[in-house]
Amino acid sequence: MKITVIGAGYVGLVSAACFSDFGYEVTCVDRDPRKLALLESGKIPIYEQGLEPIVAANRAAGRLVFTDRLKDAVAQADVVLIAVGTPTREGEDAADLSFVYAAGEEIAKAMQGFTVIVTKSTVPVGTAAKLREIMSRARPDGDFEVASNPEFMREGSAVEDFLRPDRVVVGVGSERAEKVMSQLYRPLTAKNVPLLVTSCEAAEIIKYAANTFLATRIAFVNQLADLCEKVGADIEDVARGMGLDKRIGLQFLSPGPGFGGSCFPKDTRALVHTARQQGHPFSIVENVIAANEQRKVALADRIQQAVGGTLAGKRIALLGIAFKAETDDIRDAAALTVIPELQRRGASVAAFDPVAMDNGRQSLDAVQWCADAYSAAIGADAAVILTEWNVFRGLDLKRMARDMRQPVLVDFRNLFPIADAKASGMAYHSIGRPSVVPKGGQKADVIPFKSGAV
């Protein structure tokens, strides 16, 4: 089976590499010359654990090829997977499908013989049908089927998720499309990975439902953490007490700065848009989005309170730019909201992230980028942990405190046990847990999350 993947981003590159690892001949097409040059030189344009050796091995075996020549790549393919971006449309909640449809038109003109075109990008319900229409118009004589195959991989463990998924969902409109898709995933189904075959519409909705549900859990636990702060309960105890219930489970019950990244923010908005279009507002998700946005804005308020009520002239050490650990992706990361807001209120920002600083430099101005957390903290009035990188979990807080102007740690990921924070002598403010204020130190009450700026 010959496969062509359109898009060499997080999803396209991992999918192409893993399919080639199953023994298929895979051509991965991208139109970004910078990405292609890196891939051609054996480098991986994104940070994704375990990806590099798979790409290297399959390139060496001649099973994985990168190119910008979509026409040639499609002409020889049995299956074409579309894995291009579907960002939020400028000024709206809807997903921008222009990349998907543009790719579809190009594919239609180039395909030869029976071809199955698969949307792997996250696309709203009805996209497969519309794509079929666009492609038929571009190529009335085309012999093709459209299938929907949403991707559930997580950045940071994408290779592992692709090779050992909980399930594969395939939406089809015909038996011959089902046959090809079942064959494509045989290497996984042979290892007992469940293959769920549905209509294209159900497959499209499943992806949004899954992401929106997870986002809702995060928003829920975040508001629960706020309540815990008010009543003196520790959210870590509460979340564990809830999560040990098998009906609930422990995952996605960690409080934090609010969800970000390239998927949850845009996918929740796109689902809300679809629901509104259908005259069936999804009020639960609308509230989740609003709560999450307010939370991100309120991060700066909490930091301001922790440093004594004003940010003017203060220096803040920001630890973690990526939207979560184990990725260099900063799309919709909390750092993109909080850093400009701190600067607007008069603070200067020094920052460190183990892998996302290159991306940070392109999106953030006037930040002093540092070699590690300790250098960022020198002379700072507060260190703020935004990303749950493992390397921050073992920070020597006493050492960090020694070089700071004010020994204050604002930990939006609850990385430290309260006892460790106490032993460090720092003022420590986390989420949904009591603040630690050293003896003789000034009490710096951290205001709860709420909407509206200070």
Ligand code: NAD
């Ligand atoms: P990305 O921005 O990392 O990659 C998209 C790539 O497509 C880019 O390299 C771009 O140059 C290329 N591209 C766009 N149009 C093209 C065209 N016509 N021809 C050739 N190349 C083209 O995006 P991503 O994060 O991989 O996401 C892709 C899709 O997968 C989105 O719909 C996203 O919602 C979904 N998804 C993402 C993740 C994730 O963790 N990133 C997980 C599941 C699903």
